[in-house]
Amino acid sequence: MKKSSKLILFSALVAFTTFSCSSDSDKPGNETGGGVDTGKTKYIITATTGAAGIADYLLTADDISKGSITTTGNGIEQDGSYRYYITAQNNFFSLLYGQGNPGAVTTYNLNAEGKLIKKSNFQAETVHVFAAVNKDILTIKVPRSGAASIAQMYKIDAEKSLITGEAQQDTKKLAGNGERAFFTWATQVGEKVYMPYMSIKGDGVDNFGTKNPDSTWVAVYTYPELKLEKVIKDNRTSYLGGYYTNGLYQDENGDAYGFSGAVATSNSVVTSTKPSAVVKIKKGTTEFDKTYFFNVQEKSGGYKIASSTYISKGKVLLQMFGTVGTNKGAAKLAIADLYNQTFTWVTNAPQVITFTTVERYNLVSEDGSSAIVGINTPEGNWIYTINGTTAVATKGIKVEGGQITAIAKLKY
Known part of the structure; x- marks a missing residue:
């Protein structure tokens, strides 16, 4: 620590x-x-x-x-x-x-x-993300520009109001495309935490712009360890949610649905070519359901x-x-x-x-x-x-x- x-x-x-x-x-x-x-x-x-x-x-x-x-x-x-x-x-x-x-x-x-x-x-x-997970509140501070690229994750015991643990994620490594990942929110799905993210330039000039407007990413973490398991990817729409905006929900059946505005930008101009849509991750899987769009x-x-x-x-x-x-x-x-x-x-x-x-x-x-x-x-x-x-x-x-x-x- x-x-x-x-x-x-x-x-x-x-x-x-x-x-x-x-x-x-x-x-x-x-x-x-x-x-x-x-x-x-x-x-x-x-x-x-x-x-x-x-x-x-x-x-x-x-x-x-x-x-x-x-x-x-x-x-x-x-x-x-x-x-x-x-x-x-x-x-x-x-x-x-x-x-x-x-x-x-x-x-x-x-x-x-x-x-x-x-x-x-x-x-x-x-922080930029705060979500209830089990009996905790998971908060995440996400860097958007400069040399800093480490997102800090904190677990707060919601009953005692105490910070009980933390983890880190290198957002440049997570994006893996020359940009950096910026988490839009976090959602508990089963026993794991799914974190959709945007890919952003973070160059200090066009921080939230991207060269990758037509892709969707959800990082899957174990909980409470907050260990990255995999990234779920798709290219039928754009990123899920938005800045301080939840875009992923689990229904009563255990399936997860992601909501994309398809409003990724470059220099403040919308460059997404895919439609605004909802995608689905079936219960027990860590892949997008290709039969649902x-x-x-x-x-x-x-x-x-x-x-x-x-x-x-x-x-x-x-x-x-x-x-x-x-x-x-x-x-x-x-x-x-x-x-x-x-x-x-x-x-x-x-x-x-x-x-x-x-x-x-x-x-x-x-x-x-x-x-x-x-x-x-x-x-x-x-x-x-x-x-x-x-x-x-x-x-x-x-x-x-x-x-x-x-x-x-x-x-x-």
């Missing part, structure tokens, strides 16, 4: 001890933050005011189907300009993007009365996938780029059926959308029928429930005083 990593781990231990000794999480029956499970839940809505030097406010609500909530005189203010979120082991993690420097990772949970409280706080490297661009009338979120039973909510054939334009929402390869535009959603939480900060309804997302518009910001079968959006709670950036749910 490197000296810097030891310091990070030591900081984490000190910070966790400091906070847990003075918080409600130390009380009997509340060791993992949820207390005695009462069967109750509360929604966590994050909203940003857009003010300089201010990140998000954490708001809580019992019901998101109606009413309104505001950031004015309400919620827990986050420090720093950029925050990212993940929920694991009934804890809510707020990660500060430190602009390349280490940033705070703050853990929250609900006490027995349903109040959101701070459980711990520690420093960790600013869902051409979403064709089914949608020429639009490309911007981001996605899996609902259940093969239904997926897609956010599409609003301008045909490009990576530009106001967002448009659609439902895709992965099993029947059908595409349906969402109805009853706002006509003009400025930002949504589809990229990574959504929920699925208790019955698995719908996606619950934040949708921001020039007229206001609401939580919507979008049915995966009917593709109909239903407006819920309005969030005032800030743009919705994430939605989560915890038990107490």
Whole structure:
């Protein structure tokens, strides 16, 4: 373990001890933050005011189907300009993007009365990937340019909020084509972790450009060892997901589906010649299924996938780029059926959308029928429930005083 990593781990231990000794999480029956499970839940809505030097406010609500909530005189203010979120082991993690420097990772949970409280706080490297794996959160810091080419992977115990291990990956060696690999996300598939990546120049001039726009890669790692087993390759579409955007999901059958926008660029111009599509990796295999290819661009009338979120039973909510054939334009929402390869535009959603939480900060309804997302518009910001079968959006709670950036749910 490197000296810097030891310091990070030591900081984490000190910070966790400091906070847990003075918080409600130390009380009997509340060791993992949820207390005695009462069967109750509360929604966590994050909203940003857009003010300089201010990140998000954490708001809580019992019901998101109606009413309104505001950031004015309400919620827990986050420090720093950029925050990212993940929920694991009934804890809510707020990660500060430190602009390349280490940033705070703050853990929250609900006490027995349903109040959101701070459980711990520690420093960790600013990362580009963060995903729940088993009872951990796997985070990855990925270099994008310069001499540095080693991606740092960290395992955080999601119950104890402690960094428990790390691994490294040489991204130039992984790409093996004169460029470097840039992980877009990480997904647990069975007992392994699948990490799709982009091939990027990383030359300091056109960092995210590539000379390889029409290929797909998924690196397969053992877990918890994080040892590289192989790279799954294909050339029917482009890379999966995107910068800070998940593009690989496992369904209830154990199969994995990858989503490509086919928007690889060179000097900021889209150079992908393949269609935006969905590919499949069958359960128990580490190869793309050559018999499966869902051409979403064709089914949608020429639009490309911007981001996605899996609902259940093969239904997926897609956010599409609003301008045909490009990576530009106001967002448009659609439902895709992965099993029947059908595409349906969402109805009853706002006509003009400025930002949504589809990229990574959504929920699925208790019955698995719908996606619950934040949708921001020039007229206001609401939580919507979008049915995966009917593709109909239903407006819920309005969030005032800030743009919705994430939605989560915890038990107490």
